[in-house]
Amino acid sequence: MFFTFIVNNRAKHNTKNINxxxxxxxxxxxxxxxxxxxxxxIRVIDFSWIIAGPTCTRMLGMMGAEIxxxxxxxxxxxxxxxxxxxxxxxxxxxxxxxxxxxxxxxxDIAKKLISIxxxxxxxxxxxxxxxxxxxxxxIKANNPNLIMVSSSGLGHSGPDKDxxxxxxxxxxxxxxxxxxxxxxxxxxxxxxxxxxxxxxMQTFLVASCLSGRYRTGLGQYVxxxxxxxxxxxxxESLMNFFMNKKIIERNGNYESNIGIHDLFPCKGFDSWIAxxxxxxxxxxxxxxxxxxxxxxxxxxxxxxxxxxxxxxxDISVWTKQYNKFDLMEKLQANGIMCGASMDSLEVIExxxxxxxxxxxxxxxxxxKDIKLPNVPWTLNNAPETKITPAPELGSSNNYILHNLLGxxxxxxxxxxxxxxxx
Numbered sequence: 239m240f241f242t243f244i245v246n247n248r249a250k251h252n253t254k255n256i257n258x259x260x261x262x263x264x265x266x267x268x269x270x271x272x273x274x275x276x277x278x279x280i281r282v283i284d285f286s287w288i289i290a291g292p293t294c295t296r297m298l299g300m301m302g303a304e305i306x307x308x309x310x311x312x313x314x315x316x317x318x319x320x321x322x323x324x325x326x327x328x329x330x331x332x333x334x335x336x337x338x339x340x341x342x343x344x345x346d347i348a349k350k351l352i353s354i355x356x357x358x359x360x361x362x363x364x365x366x367x368x369x370x371x372x373x374x375x376x377i378k379a380n381n382p383n384l385i386m387v388s389s390s391g392l393g394h395s396g397p398d399k400d401x402x403x404x405x406x407x408x409x410x411x412x413x414x415x416x417x418x419x420x421x422x423x424x425x426x427x428x429x430x431x432x433x434x435x436x437x438x439m440q441t442f443l444v445a446s447c448l449s450g451r452y453r454t455g456l457g458q459y460v461x462x463x464x465x466x467x468x469x470x471x472x473x474e475s476l477m478n479f480f481m482n483k484k485i486i487e488r489n490g491n492y493e494s495n496i497g498i499h500d501l502f503p504c505k506g507f508d509s510w511i512a513x514x515x516x517x518x519x520x521x522x523x524x525x526x527x528x529x530x531x532x533x534x535x536x537x538x539x540x541x542x543x544x545x546x547x548x549x550x551x552d553i554s555v556w557t558k559q560y561n562k563f564d565l566m567e568k569l570q571a572n573g574i575m576c577g578a579s580m581d582s583l584e585v586i587e588x589x590x591x592x593x594x595x596x597x598x599x600x601x602x603x604x605x606k607d608i609k610l611p612n613v614p615w616t617l618n619n620a621p622e623t624k625i626t627p628a629p630e631l632g633s634s635n636n637y638i639l640h641n642l643l644g645x646x647x648x649x650x651x652x653x654x655x656x657x658x659x660x
Contacts, residue, residue, distance in 0.1 A: 275302025275620050280448065283352055284308065284332065285360035285367070287315040289405060289430065290389060290464065292328035293437025295359055298444060299331030300613050300623045303357070306638060307332045308348065309631060310660050312340065318631065326602065327610055329628035335639075336632030338660040343653065345371045350643055353380040357444055361389040364399045374459045383457045385447040387440055393463030403464065405433035412468040417475060419488045435471075436464045497521075497542025501579060502554050504562035510579040511562045513553070513569070515542075523572050528556050602627045635659055 280303040284295040292307075292315070299305040307329060309315055317325035335351075338344040349372070352358055358377075360367050367373050367388065374386050388394060391403020409415050409432050410425070419426035440462060447458045469476075475486045486494070493499035498515035515521050518537060525534040530552055536542050542549060557565060562578040569576045580588065586609055591597045594616070600608040613623055639645045639659070653659045 273621065275624060276617070277445075277448075278302035280304070280357065281355040282306065282357040282359060282444075283348075283355045285358065285362070285372075286389070287361070288317060289324065289328060289433035290436040291359050291361040291440070292317075293434045294387070294440035294444065295332065296328050296330055297438070297441040297613060298357070300625060302620075302624055305332040306351065306355075306634070307334050307629065308337050308339075309334065310336050310338045310344075311631065312338055312660060314631060326600070326605075326628045330600075330610070331624050331626050332629055333634035333638065334629035334631055335635060336660055338658055339370050339372075341656075341658050343656075343658045347639070347643070347658070348372055349377060349380065351638070352377050352384065354642065355381070356383070356385065356448070358384060358386045359389075359440065359444070360387070363402065364390045364392075364394050378457065378459075381457070383451060383455070385444060385451065385458045385460070387444060387447075387460045387462055389436065389440060389462040389464060391463075392465050394461045405436070405464065406430055408432050408465050408468055412465050413472055413475065414468060417486050417488055420490045421488050423488070425488065432464060432468050436462070436467050439467050492546065495539075495543075497536075497539045497546065498549065498553070500550055502550075502557040504557050504560055504565060504578075506561070509562050511557060511565055512577045512579060513557075514575040516575075520574055524569075524574055527568070527572060527574075528553070530556050598625060600627065632659070 277298060280298070282295055282298055282303050282305045284291065284305050284307045286292055286295060287309075295305045295307070307315075309318070315325060315329070317328070337347060339348060352372070360372075368376070374388070377386075378384060390399070391408055392398050392401055403411075406427050409427055412432075414432075415425040415427050417425075418428050443460060443462070447460065451457060478484050478486055491500045493514075496514065496516045498513060498521075501510045501512050503509065504511050515524055516539070518539070521537065521542070522534070533549075533552065536545055536549060560568075566576050566578045578584075585591065586597055588597075591611075596612050596614065597609045598612050600610045602608070612625070636647075636650065639650050639653075640647060650659065
């Protein structure tokens with residue numbers, strides 16, 4: 239209102255001055271933004287647990303948002319129990335409020351906190367947040383600008399919305415496991431990737447909703463289905479069925495239309511290199527480098543596809559002579575797509591990651607000499623990523639209850655006694 243008054247008043251007297259004034263305001267805004275992370279000033283209430291939701295809120299926190307993770311000793315994040323590595327990794331850059339949501343007073347405190355926040359993230363089973371009394375219809379009146387992301391295995395509508403889901407099981411439910419593995423052997427669940435994938439999608443969804451709110455002034459309720467998120471990545475399988483009525487079957491490490499696409503053994507125990515040769519130019523280069531007898535007669539992708547088994551054997555005999563990292567450097571230097579298959583320690587100690595500051599020291603009172611991955615991007619007009627250790631349960635109670643909500647210390651102490659703060 240004050241800025242509008244100044245603009246309107248000055249515009250009556252001097253258009254040139256007001257244009258200069260606006261230019262200075264824009265310049266000041268740009269300079270101020272350059273000294274901040276993109277989401278500084280955004281407050282996120284985090285009811286999520288396990289992997290998917292915490293992946294999202296971790297990234298939001300590392301981009302500068304204030305993350306308030308809500309748990310209680312009655313219902314802690316399961317990954318916290320036993321000091322699991324997942325908890326310490328996925329809950330960096332957050333504060334913690336130990337709030338008992340089974341009490342009416344605890345729910346009231348949550349509502350007050352939500353009313354002064356920008357984003358709420360939760361991944362309870364379908365219907366749980368509503369039974370607690372914190373569904374979107376319960377809270378939107380006090381904060382119509384709120385962005386609420388509710389994630390569940392199968393979404394919050396449809397006949398199967400109440401099915402119990404887990405990330406690895408959704409990899410089966412969505413068709414990924416069916417086409418993962420070796421032909422004529424059972425499907426493979428694979429690693430735990432559906433949950434972090436969901437979390438990353440949610441991160442950029444929140445950023446998009448914040449951008450939309452900036453333009454429209456409107457909040458947003460997001461019904462997020464993990465199953466649908468994973469299914470959208472089956473582009474080739476879905477299109478192959480819709481266009482050709484064919485189902486993609488398990489094919490090991492092979493790619494359907496690339497002759498050389500596999501892992502090959504290297505010198506040492508359980509040491510491998512991934513190799514992809516998709517065109518004749520790279521194949522000719524590889525033949526010259528390897529000097530494997532009669533290799534150059536397979537001079538088309540069609541011939542390489544027809545002779546995969548023999549070529550896999552011959553190339554494996556050659557790769558076994560080399561250290562995987564030395565071979566990777568040799569092939570990469572000649573433009574051949576390849577990569578050493580690394581274990582966790584090799585990833586953390588990788589000089590490329592270290593040079594890009596992707597791996598950073600993790601400071602925690604109970605742990606020493608631990609390194610964890612940073613975010614996979616750098617920003618040229620912002621300070622370094624905000625990283626703080628995963629919080630102790632309830633470590634930010636006084637800050638949140640007193641500083642943010644204005645509750646007096648004697649009342650906080652009483653709520654602790656009554657296990658409202660628990």
